[in-house]
Amino acid sequence: MHxxxxxxxxGRRMGSDRNKLLLPLFGKPLLAWTLLAAQHSRQIEWxxxxxxxxxxxxxxxxxxxxxxxxxxxFIQGGSTRQESVYCGLKGLPAHADRVLIHDGARCLATPELxxxxxxxxxxxxxxxxxxxxxxxxxxxxxxxxxxxxxDRSQLWAAQTPQGFDVKQLLACHEQGIRQGWEVTDDAALFxxxxxxxxxxxxxETNLKVTTPVDLAIAEFILRQRLAVASxxxxxx
Numbered sequence: 163m164h165x166x167x168x169x170x171x172x173g174r175r176m177g178s179d180r181n182k183l184l185l186p187l188f189g190k191p192l193l194a195w196t197l198l199a200a201q202h203s204r205q206i207e208w209x210x211x212x213x214x215x216x217x218x219x220x221x222x223x224x225x226x227x228x229x230x231x232x233x234x235x236f237i238q239g240g241s242t243r244q245e246s247v248y249c250g251l252k253g254l255p256a257h258a259d260r261v262l263i264h265d266g267a268r269c270l271a272t273p274e275l276x277x278x279x280x281x282x283x284x285x286x287x288x289x290x291x292x293x294x295x296x297x298x299x300x301x302x303x304x305x306x307x308x309x310x311x312x313d314r315s316q317l318w319a320a321q322t323p324q325g326f327d328v329k330q331l332l333a334c335h336e337q338g339i340r341q342g343w344e345v346t347d348d349a350a351l352f353x354x355x356x357x358x359x360x361x362x363x364x365x366e367t368n369l370k371v372t373t374p375v376d377l378a379i380a381e382f383i384l385r386q387r388l389a390v391a392s393x394x395x396x397x398x
Contacts, residue, residue: 163205163280164258165323166250169193169213169221169266170239181217182371183266188384192371194224195269195384201230202273205280206262212239212250247348248335254328260284261331263348264323267371270383275365276323282362283325288352290325291364292318321364324348330357 169183183193190198193211200206211221211234218236225234237253239246247263254261260283264271275291282289295317303309324347334351337343345351349359367383369376 163203163276163283164208164210164254164261164328165200165206165276166210166212166237166247166254166261166263167193167196167200167266168239168243168246168250168263169211169217170243170246181213181220184217184220185377187269187371187377188381188388191220191224192269193221193266194228196264196266196271197224197228197230197234199269199271199273200264200276201228201233203276203280204273205277207233208235208255208258209233210235210237210250210253211266212237212246212253214239242344244335244338244345244351248332248339251328251332251335258328260325261328262323262325265370268322268368269371270365270380271323271368272365275368279323279325279362282360286358286360287327287330288325288349288357288359289362290347290349290359291321291323291368292361293321293364293366293368295319318361319364320347320349321368321370322347326352330355 184191187195200209213221215238221236225231237250239249262279279289279291295314298314299312299317300308301310326348331348334355337355338351343354352359369379371377371380
């Protein structure tokens, strides 16, 4: 399985002047945790990191430390996530027919989630990891007035990985360019083109690290995981 990681995000909402994927989390850059999960996946054989040249050296240092240099390709992205993913798709090896796309800032995804999505992608042209919404959602209009309350049983919170047939996703991106569509994820392009997108159960801990609060929560989760892993090792 081929994996693309959009990694061109800024640290603005983090209060940082550098790529947020280079910020430290429990002793490693955010991106390192994402790559570690991909490294331990049974399905992923090739990784494309989509970013900007100013970050190449830092990304390469991470790859070297993880022993992943031979499995990683660096691809220059665009000015938006949508443009960057399109660049990533064009940078895939010629034989790639299916691809997973995962936000680098979702650094708590597990190898098992990558495997689950990769396996599901064998029988469907499009999928996303997602979890059922727990909160009641309100649709709000002008003057902060509630317009409606959707049925929560039909609402899911989208995550990544998202997975697609490469040729179909490329065609959707190209149609989006022609039509001037602006979307926040690749599933929306598939939907716009009338193609099916299946839900694969995601993980409650698969949060996107965007703010300092997210970073603190991510560190707490990692501490818990590492403590459990250490305890298990001692028992063995």
